[in-house]
Amino acid sequence: MLGRSIALFLLGAALCCSADSVTEARFENPPPEFRPLIIQHSGPIRKANAMPWLRARRGGGYVLDAGGNKTPTGKDVANGETFINLTYLQVPENFQKMEKLIRQLKADGRQAWIYDEYAYPSGSAGGLVMEAHPEHAARVISCRRFKEDEEITLKEGASVFSCVALPEKSKGLDFAAAKDITDEVRPGGFTFSEPGKWTVCLFEISFSDTWKGHNMSRRLLNVLDRNAVDCFIRTTHEKYAQELGPLLGEVDAFFTDEPQFGSAEAWGRTGRKEADQMIQWTDELIPAFEKKNGYPLVSILPALFMDIGEDTAKYRYDFYEVQTDLMAENYFGQIQDWCHAHGTRSSGHMLLEESLLFHVMFSGSAFKNWERQDLPGIDLLGAMPYRSMAFHWEPTEMHFKEDISCKMVSSVAHLMGKPGVFCESFATAEKATLRDVLGSTAWQFSEGVTHHFTYTIQNHFSPEEYAAYSDFAGRLALFARRGKSVSKIAVLAPESSVWAAYAPPGGGGFARYFKDNPEAAKIDDGFRRVCQELLASQQQFECISESLLRTADVRDGGLAVESMEFSTLIVPEMHFAAPGILEKIDEFADAGGRIIFVGTASEVEARMKKQKNISFESSFSSVSLTPDSAVSWNGSDAVRMQVKQDGKETIVILANPSRDAVSGSLKFPMSGKLREWNPESGAFTDTAGDSLGINMDAMTARIITLSPKQDTL
Numbered sequence: 001m002l003g004r005s006i007a008l009f010l011l012g013a014a015l016c017c018s019a020d021s022v023t024e025a026r027f028e029n030p031p032p033e034f035r036p037l038i039i040q041h042s043g044p045i046r047k048a049n050a051m052p053w054l055r056a057r058r059g060g061g062y063v064l065d066a067g068g069n070k071t072p073t074g075k076d077v078a079n080g081e082t083f084i085n086l087t088y089l090q091v092p093e094n095f096q097k098m099e100k101l102i103r104q105l106k107a108d109g110r111q112a113w114i115y116d117e118y119a120y121p122s123g124s125a126g127g128l129v130m131e132a133h134p135e136h137a138a139r140v141i142s143c144r145r146f147k148e149d150e151e152i153t154l155k156e157g158a159s160v161f162s163c164v165a166l167p168e169k170s171k172g173l174d175f176a177a178a179k180d181i182t183d184e185v186r187p188g189g190f191t192f193s194e195p196g197k198w199t200v201c202l203f204e205i206s207f208s209d210t211w212k213g214h215n216m217s218r219r220l221l222n223v224l225d226r227n228a229v230d231c232f233i234r235t236t237h238e239k240y241a242q243e244l245g246p247l248l249g250e251v252d253a254f255f256t257d258e259p260q261f262g263s264a265e266a267w268g269r270t271g272r273k274e275a276d277q278m279i280q281w282t283d284e285l286i287p288a289f290e291k292k293n294g295y296p297l298v299s300i301l302p303a304l305f306m307d308i309g310e311d312t313a314k315y316r317y318d319f320y321e322v323q324t325d326l327m328a329e330n331y332f333g334q335i336q337d338w339c340h341a342h343g344t345r346s347s348g349h350m351l352l353e354e355s356l357l358f359h360v361m362f363s364g365s366a367f368k369n370w371e372r373q374d375l376p377g378i379d380l381l382g383a384m385p386y387r388s389m390a391f392h393w394e395p396t397e398m399h400f401k402e403d404i405s406c407k408m409v410s411s412v413a414h415l416m417g418k419p420g421v422f423c424e425s426f427a428t429a430e431k432a433t434l435r436d437v438l439g440s441t442a443w444q445f446s447e448g449v450t451h452h453f454t455y456t457i458q459n460h461f462s463p464e465e466y467a468a469y470s471d472f473a474g475r476l477a478l479f480a481r482r483g484k485s486v487s488k489i490a491v492l493a494p495e496s497s498v499w500a501a502y503a504p505p506g507g508g509g510f511a512r513y514f515k516d517n518p519e520a521a522k523i524d525d526g527f528r529r530v531c532q533e534l535l536a537s538q539q540q541f542e543c544i545s546e547s548l549l550r551t552a553d554v555r556d557g558g559l560a561v562e563s564m565e566f567s568t569l570i571v572p573e574m575h576f577a578a579p580g581i582l583e584k585i586d587e588f589a590d591a592g593g594r595i596i597f598v599g600t601a602s603e604v605e606a607r608m609k610k611q612k613n614i615s616f617e618s619s620f621s622s623v624s625l626t627p628d629s630a631v632s633w634n635g636s637d638a639v640r641m642q643v644k645q646d647g648k649e650t651i652v653i654l655a656n657p658s659r660d661a662v663s664g665s666l667k668f669p670m671s672g673k674l675r676e677w678n679p680e681s682g683a684f685t686d687t688a689g690d691s692l693g694i695n696m697d698a699m700t701a702r703i704i705t706l707s708p709k710q711d712t713l
Contacts, residue, residue, distance in 0.1 A: 021649075022478045022479060022482070022677075024684070026478060027475055027478060027677060027682060027684070028682040029471075029682075030471070030474030030475055030477065030478055031109060031474075032059075032060045032061065032108065032109045032110040032111070033060060033109065033110075033111060034060065034474040034475075034477040034478050034481070035058060035059060035060030035061075035470045035473065035474040035477070036059060036060055036452040036453060036454050036469070036470055036473050036474070037059065037060050037061045037062065037063050037111055037113060037451075037452070037453045037454075038054065038057070038059045038061075038062055038063070038453070038454055038458050039062075039063040039115065039255075039424065039453055039454065039455050040062055040063070040064055040458075041063075041064060041065055041067065041115060041119070042064065042065050042066060042067025042068075042094065043064075044062050044064050044101055045064060045066070045067070045094055045097040045098045045101055046067075046097070050062070050101060050104075051101075051104050051105075051108065054110070055108075056463040056467070057458060057461075057463050057466040057467050057470060058466075058467040058470040058471065058474075059110070059458070059466070059470060060110055060111055060470070060474070061105055061110035061111030061112055061113070061252075062101070062105065062110075062111075062112060062113070063113040063114075063115050063255055063453060064098065064101070064112070064113070064114065064115060065114060065115040065116070065117070065118070066088075066089055066091070066094040066095050066098050066239075066240070066243070067088065067089075067091070067094055067118070068085045068086075068087035068088035068089065068090060068091055068094070068118070068126065069085070069087040069090075069091055080212060080217070081127065081211075081217060081218040081219060082217045082218070083118075083119065083216045083217050083218045084118070084124070084126055084127030084218050085118055085126045085127065086126065086127055086128060086131060088118045088125060088126030088127070088128060089125065089126070089128070089235070089236065089239045092243075095243040095244070098243075098244075099243075099244060099247055102244075102247060102250060102251065103247070103250075106250050111252045112250065112251055112252060113251065113252050113253050113254070113255050113347070114240055114251055114253075114254050114255065115255045115257065116236050116237065116254050116255060116256050116257070116335075116348075117236070117256070117257055119216055119257075120216060120257040120258045121214075121216065121220065121257060121258040121259055121260050121351065122221075122232075122256045122257045122258065122259045122348070123220060123221025123223055123229075123232050123259050124218055124219060124220065124221055124232075125232055125235040125236050127218055127219075128235050129221060129228070129231055129232050129235055130219045130221075132231075132235075133228075133231055134207075135228075136221060136222055136225065136227070136228035136231055136232075137207045137208070137219045137220065137221070137222060137262075138207065138208040138211075138219070138220040138221065138222045138223070138261065138262030138263075138280065139205060139206065139207055139208065139222055139225075139262075139280075139281045139282065140205070140206060140207075140208045140262060140263045140278040140279065140280060140281055141161055141203050141204070141205050141278065141279050141281045141301070142155075142158070142203070142204050142206065142276040142277065142278045143201055143202070143203055143276065143277045143278075143301070143302075143304075143305040143306075143504075144201075144202045144204070144276055145199055145200065145201055145202075145306075146192075146199075146200040146202065147197075147198070147199065147200070148165075148191075148192055148193060148194065148196075148197065148198040148200070149191055149192070149193050150191065150200075151189050151190075151191055152185070152189060152190055152191065152192070152200060152202055153188075153189040154185070154187055154189075154202075154204065155204055155206065157206055157207070158204035158205065158206035159204065159205055159206070160182060160185045160202070160203070160204060160205075161203045161204060161205045161298075161301075162180070162182050162203040162298050162301055163180070163181050163182045163184070163185050163200065163201065163202050163203065164178050164179065164180055164181065164182075164200070164201045164203075164301070164302055165178065165179045165181050165192050165194070165198050165199070165200045165201075166178045166179075166198065166199050166200075166201065166302060166308070167196055167197070167198055168196070168197040168198065168199060172307060172308070172309060173199055173302075173306070173307075173308055173309070175302065175303070175308035175309050175311070178302070181200070185202070201301070201302050201305070201306075203301050205281060207219075208220060208262030208263065208278070208280075210262050210263070210264065210265050210266060210271070210275075210278075210508075211262060213265060213266035213268075213270040213271040213272060213508060214266050214270070215266075215268060215270070220260065220261075220262040221259070222262075222280075222282055223259045223260070223261065223280075223327060223330070223331045223363075224261075224280055224281070224282040224284070224285070224323065224326050224327055224330060224331075225282040225283075225284065225330065226284060226326075226330040226334070228282075229330050229331050229334050229335075230334060233334060233335065233338055237254065237335070237338055237339075237342075241342055248342055248343065248344060249342075249343040249344065251344050252344070252345065253339070253344060253345040253346065253347045253374065253375060254335065254339055254344060254345070254346055254347065254348070255347055255348045255377075256332075256335060256346070256347070256348030256349075257348055257349065258349065258350060258351040258379075259331055259348075259350070259351075259363065260350070260351045260362045260363055261280040261361070261362055261363065261364075262280065263278040263279050263280040263281075263361075263504060264278070264361045264362060264504065264505060264508070264513075265505070265507055265508025265509070265512075266508045266509075267352065267358075267508065267509065267510060267513070268508075268509075269509070270508075271507070271508020271509055272507060272508055273507045273508060273509065273512065274506060274507045275506060275507050275508065276506070277305050277503065277504040277505070277506050278504055279304055279319075279323075279504055280323070282326065284326060284330075285297060285322060285323065285326065286298075288322050288325075288326060289318070289319065289322045292318070292321070292322050293318045293322070297319070300315040300318075300319070303315035303316060304316060304319055304503070304504075305503055305504065306503065312500075313500035313501070313575075313576050314500070316499055316500050316501075316502060316503075317496055317499050317500045317576060317578065319499075320360060320364075320499035320502070321496075321499070321578075323364060324360075324364035324365035324368055324499075325368065326364075327363060327364035327365070327368070327369065328364065328365065328368035328369050328371065328372050329372070331369075332346070332369045332372035332373060333372045336372050336373060336374065339374070345374035345375060346372075346373050346374050346375075347373055347374060347375040347376070347377050347422055348373065348377055349377035349378050349379050349422075349424060350362070350363040350366055350369060350378075351363060353366055353378045353379070353405040353408070353409070354388060354403055354404075354405050355524050355528075356493065356494070356495060356498045356520075356523070356524045356527060357498060357502070357513065357514070357517060357520050357521055357524045358513075359495070359498075360495075360498055360499055360502050360520075361502075361504075361505075361513065365495055365545070365547075366408065366409075367408070367412060367493060367495065367545035367547070367548075368545070368547065370409055370412040370413075371412060371416060373418075374418065374419070375418065375419060375420055375421070375422050375451065376409050376412055376413055376418065376421055376422075377409065377421065377422040377423065377424065378405045378406065378409050378421070378422075378423055378424070379423065379424040379425070379427070379455075380403065380405070380406070380423055380424075380425050380440070380444060381425075381426070381427045381428045381429070381455075382426075382427075382428050382429050382432070382440075383425075383426055383429045383432035383436040383437050383439075383440045383457075384436075384440070385439055385440070385443070385657045385658055385659060385699070386401065386402040386403065386443060386657050387402065387403045388403045388405070400525070400528050400529075400532065401532050401536075402531075402532045402535060402536075404528055404531045404532065404535075404543075406421070406423070406443075406444055406447035406448055406449055407447050407448060407531055407535070407541075407543055408493065408543045409421050409448070410447060410448020410449065411448070411542040411543040411544065412545075413448065413450075414448070414484070414485040414487070414542055414563075414564060415542060415544065415548060415561055415562045415563065415564055416562050416563070417562065417563040419450075419481070420450030420451050420480070420481055421448055421449050421450050421451065422449070422450070422451035422452070422453060423444055423449045423451070423452060423453065424453045424454075424455055425440065425441070425444070425452060425453065425454055425455070426440070426454050426455060426456060426457040427455035427456045428456070429456065429457055429460075430456065430460055432457060432460075434461070434465045434468060434469060435698070435699050436699065437457060437461075437469050438469065438472055438680070438699055438700055438701075439656075439657045439658075439659075439698065439699025439700065440657065440699075441469065441472060441473050441476065441701075442472075442476070442655035442656065442657055442679075442699065442700055442701035443640055443655050443657035445473075445476040445477070445480050445642075445653055445655065445701065446640040446641060446642050446653045446654065446655035446657075446701065447535070447640060447642065448480075448485075448642065449480065450477060450480045450481045451477065452473045452477070457469075468680075471679075471680075471682065472679050472680055472701075475677070475679035475682065475703075476653065476679050476701060476703070479644075479651050479653060479677075479703050479705075480642075480653060482644065482646045482651060483644035483645050483646030483647075483649075483651050484563075484644060484645055484646075485540065485542065485564065485642075485643075485644055486540055486630065486643050486644065486645050487540040487541050487542045487564065487566070488540070488565075488566055488567045488568060489534070489539060489540065489541035489542070489566060489567075489568045489569075489570065489625070490541065490542055490543075490544045490549075490559065490561065490566040490568070490569050490570070491527070491530055491531060491534070491541055491542070491543050491544065491569075491570045491572065492543075492544055492546065492549060492569060492570065492571045492572070492574075492581075493527060493543050493544065493545050493546070494523050494526075494527055494546075494571075494572060494573060494574050494575075495545060495546060496546055496576050496577070496578035496581070497520075497523045497573070497574055497575040497576045498520045498523050498524060499576075500575065500576035501517065501519040501520040501523060501575060501576070502517055502520045503516065503517065504516075505517065519575065522573065522600075523573045523574075523575055525573075526572045526573025526598065526599040526600075527572045527573060529572070529620060530570060530572040530598055530620050531543065533620045533621070533623075535640055536637040537625075537637065538632070538633040538637075538639060538640070538641040539625060540641075540642070540643050541570075542564065542566075544561060544569075546578045546581055548561050548562065549561065549569075549581060549584055550578075550580045550581065550584060552584060552588075554584070554587045554588050554591045554593070555591070556591070556592075557591050557592030557593055558591075558593070559588050559593055566593075567593060567594060568593070568594045568595075568596065568625070569585065569588060569593060569594070569595045569596070570595075570596045570598060570623075571585070571595065571596070571597045571598070572598045572599055572620075573598065573599035573600055574597065574599075574600070575600060585614070586611070589611040589612075589613040589614050590611075592613065593613060594613050595611070595613060595614045595615070596614075596615050596617060596623055597614070597615070597616045597617065598617050598618075598619065598620050598623065599617075599618070599619070630643070630650065630668065630669040631643045631650065631652055631666060631667065631668055631669075632666070632667045633654075633664055633665075633666055633667075634664050634665050634666075634667065635662060635663060635664015635665060635694070636656075636658075636662040636663070636664060638656060638657070638658035638660065638662055639654060639655065639656055639662055639664065639696075640654075640655045640656075640657065641653070641654050641655070648707065648708050649705055649706065649707050650668065650705065650706040651703065651704075651705055652666060652703065652704040652705070652706075653701065653703055654666070654694065654696070654701060654702045654703070654704060655700075655701045656696040656697070656698065656699065656700055656701070657699060658698060658699070659698050659699065660698055661695070661696065661697050661698055662694075662695075662696050663693070663694065663695045663696070664693075664694055665691055665692060665693045665694060666691060666692045666694060666704060667690065667691045668690045668691065668692075668706050669690070670690060670706075670708060670709075671688065671689055671690040671709055672688070672690075672706045672707050672708045672709050673686065673688055673706065673707045673709075674686070674687045674688060674689060674692050674704065674705070674706050675687075675704070675705045675706075675707075676692065676694075676702055676703075676704050677702065677703040677704070677705070678702060679700075679701055679702070679703060680700055692704060
């Protein structure tokens, strides 16, 4: 354990900025390590001008891969895959060019990251994994329901996993009287006939074909399966280790991109609107589930797809607790362990981080997955104020004012002492202006992002425009990577409530996802609204997962979670209490901590309402909170604020992502030397006191630092 701790400390130190304070010269011209990286895949190794092109844009480095030959896609397989290239990572000359470019980047003080796939989603190695091992493709268990006396036939290519008949009663299904009729299933079809009304559930196991609706049409890796992920690592990561040799130690990190389940139809316009309900499957689930819960998984399969009574929530929670652990450890955990063993770091992001509902559908628990990354990441496409992909799901499906994925992932980094948070930004942003990009960048850094990457705007901006953005982001990063969060408010992310309410949707697209899961959507919406209210009131807070809360220490009225301590816990829209959570909340209340339940909490209200430090509120608007940090903002609620403490110095990152100019004032708890840094111009102004008036144009940011009087001249 000691060796692992030392390795993790060194890995973290390599990603953090130097211990030096921010000097005027460094702020005016940030070093390359703080500037945005450009994702170009194998493009740079094919161009002689890769370094001059990057320098002209003042980029911080490249995210690149070794690619393959430029053979036409879709020519190497006959099953309909169109986005593969079986020469991926098989061209020695490409590795030679890559090695040369990495040396040039490092000599220039710039970063080199390796992208681990032939475009996204990660896992297939451009088709190589499934070409050699088709058994590693994503597998699913589907549920189809029939009535008594209805002919039941098997799907082509599927095998029977289980078949259960449940008698119908006045209010639902009688799960206690269920009959296992698996032995009656016949390949040519069969019927189930018994007196009364019955629902027959046929559970079939098959390879997922949801990839056919994906915009990158190729088979998905079974990301739950340890052996499948190991094969991906041996095909991809080990290839880089073999070809780059000692130079691999100069690679700053590996970037994994949107690994995902194959159990939901596509979220875009190409997924089937009507489909069987499915869960992602690996055979490891069977022993892992029984070891964790003490009963067989097959016995509760109907509960994962339909309401079978009062135990439905518990059975669903039990399943998704195990499934999310397998995803975190078998995919993200194996990659992180490999990276540490080879002197580099793991990073990347998942699909659709914006919603707790999307997490369970596509990648398990985002919080657990982020815990198993050195530099946890997200993507924020487009360049809209406060948002990412709102144009896809508003106004009919998911109503929200602000995307909170920055806050969720930065909370994991703050709680676990990670060196920062990366964001892949500005794809599908072809019409974005420089001002749009600056506003979105300001917002992201004010909510915890520390490392910026761009996907497409470098191809649309002039070198001068990109350089101006790079200066801006680099100056913000100088401060964002310093100090520690001062949050004293924790907001519980109600993942267990979502799991307990979730049933796989019977089709693709955002509208269908929410329509099929109204309770899970309500829980997700309640969590998001609490976070939005806190952000709009410039409160400093962290989102905490239930798994981290269970491990928290309670002492002297404080809730200590890893490297932070909180005085207030907010619990939004809690419909199901995971084991140990209510006990921890009770303990915290007994010790003098403040707990606020917001929204529906009927399961826990009767038990806990007598606690003097626990309150129940119907909406967050009725909650009274004093500013939890030492700094307060008096001005427009359009502003977003992050407060950090770096030794004796207080750092405030103040952003105005809105399209209107704002004004207000910052109040500090002590007097000292105040410096206002302008990340657009690189200039600063000094004053003294305990407050500062701020005027900001639309879509920009300011950084304010306060040094106590004794540190001023």
